[in-house]
Amino acid sequence: MGYKTVVEDGIDILVCGAGLGGTGAAFEARYWGKDKKIVIAEKANIDRSGAVAQGLYAINCYMGTRFGENNPEDHVRYARIDLMGMVREDLLFDMARHVDSTVHQFEEWGLPLMRNPKTGAYQREGRWQIMIHGESYKPIVAEAAKKSADMVFNRVCVTHLLMDESKENRVAGAVGFNVRTGNYHVFKSKTVVVAAGGASNIFKPRSVGEGAGRVWYAPWSSGSAYGLMIGAGAKMTQMENRIVLARFKDGYGPVGAYFLHLKTYTQNGMGEEYESKWFPALEKMVGKRYLDVEASHLSHRPIPTCLRNHAFINEVNAGRGPIHMVTMEAFQDPHLEEIGWHNFLGMTVGQAVLWAATDVDPKYENPELTTSEPYVMGSHATGCGAWCSGPEDLSPPEYFWGYNRMTTVEGLFGAGDAVGGTPHAFSSGSFTEGRLAAKAACKYIDDGKAEGIRVSDEQINRRKEEVYKPMEHYKLYRNEITAGSVNPNYINPRQGLDRLQKLMDEYCGGVTVSYMTNEKLLHIGLKKLKLLEEDLEKIAAENIHELLRAWELKHRHLTSEAVMHHTLFRKETRWPGYYYRGDAMKVDDENWHVLTVSRRDPKTGEYSMEKAPCYHLIEDKQETAEAA
């Protein structure tokens, strides 16, 4: 291949992926590392990249301690119950105690935050969400990162992390390629903050054909956060905790503001309230501890999202769909109607397009809802990601190895989707995690932990060969056939993605099997994933754009394999409504009140699984007292 090799040497902090997590890391790194070289590598353009590229109408994680609204410990309790207990409370508390300062800075930078005219506090959408005019959220935040970084490499897709050859299990930078020029980029760095995205499109989406891109989470979020870290041998946690979203049908428009601010509600196809009738049976599955409707009602402790999904899915399966969002009452108020539309235009324009196309006016017609295909991510209401160290002042020994948000690979840090066990971080929390990771990375360097890193040309060249292999493979075999895309020697990235989605859907609990799986299915799925892995060695890329899709697919594959192994390991149905283990349909706190941790051996590809303690650091004061 005639592509140039561009080497950027002497980097102190390399930020891979600059969505909200990566921009936070680059911004904060400059303060703690004035003398340090900070470089961003992003596969798109940081002005519009990551999940917030098209905007966001709410900041979903804001304590409001300044206004006397919530304290960090309240947020830990909330996220813990929503995830059925399975969270890293040290990381959650740490994010929550810093997140307000992040939001206050956003406002100072010009992000329009709505205010409640009566109280002067930010306009709440719900207990944790505040409303913003966030069309330009990402460009505003990107400015901050650009001002802090020494260099920003847009359109560089990072494919692998470089590993130090003088000390085992220490990171040494990353490599990738420019999706415009095709050039091979080598970043030699003392530390790396992986702030890439979680995974959309690893399960078969409900949309087909042209609409395949209409998924809930951005189609460019290709699981690179996990692909990069798993490939480097980092330990992962809670990868089985995939999320299924209840959203407006087909458009996947957000429902948060509708439920919380506009006070809309759902009903089944017969116009009945259906949710509560599923709870008594469900309580037997999960236990009163997680589903005590009466106590939740009195204390305003929310019912876990997955359990509400369970009711939704079962009602539809019982033949009483579709589930409707009752908007006709709220939308009679012109102000609320406007908010309802702005809510889409600010973050999911596709939903507005759909309603305009189908003449659905929510003022006169209650729109349908649906449950989405599953997603794997660490920043929304789910906690997949790397097993990371917590902060010094909070973490018990099993959670602490010296540097906040450092993975089990030395010098490798995570933020946003990359960090496991920290659900409900959302955009502001991801930015905050980036800040925390960057500070710790500076400390790691200042402590002399990154001395003597060695990267051989052999490693760099070996990776280069690997990176461009799909293009070589295409060149080699394309002329064996007349034309077209059917070739006995290769598959293209779209064909590979279709296969991945089909097998994940059918064997790992996707939408077509009603989110159901079991041990036998998972074993078959793992076998098929191995075969796909072999075929991915023969994937063919016709051009640089397809090379990008090929590497996104490889990252998605690594992510999927981890999800499958984790789902197999946790022999219980911890989150009914997200997925079901048909052979273990109950929550089993006696055996499984633990966090799951995996490691893929980078040399052999073998997985090892272990349980890690799930410490509850925050007292469960609530509820009983309040309910009494």
Next chain:
Amino acid sequence: MPTFVYMTRCDGCGQCVDICPSDIMHIDPVVRRAYNIEPNMCWECYSCVKACPHNAIDVRGYADFAPLGHSVRVKRDEEKGVIAWRIIFRNGEKDMNLLAPITTKPWGKHIPQLADAPAPSQEMRDGELLYNEPKYIRFDDGGLHTLEAAGLQLKVGVYE
């Protein structure tokens, strides 16, 4: 398509190519105008539509569920700091104009240059504070939350 480009408006400037998060807006080498090379990886995020200086890019809803005949147009004005939307329903019965602010301050001016900020002390480096903290957390004299400050104790975890 979901995005598509009007032949007579596009001059091939490449601003959509530069901004598309999904890398699917490309310049056709023959007609030298932009087009969406991979509609099934388009999120209808409108980044390219907003970036186009000639209003040459539009969106048609996904063919697998959206009928023809609708329109959602946008005009984003960075100078004025506003974004304007016009939504026209398929049946023509609803035609909405909506306006929203995008920023309250001039771009980039109020973002601190951290390189110019006073260097953090060793105590701050060793502690848990981030830049501008604790002031920016609460805008009062309150410090950072710790378990002790919140009157909380470490609880014992549950092993297997």
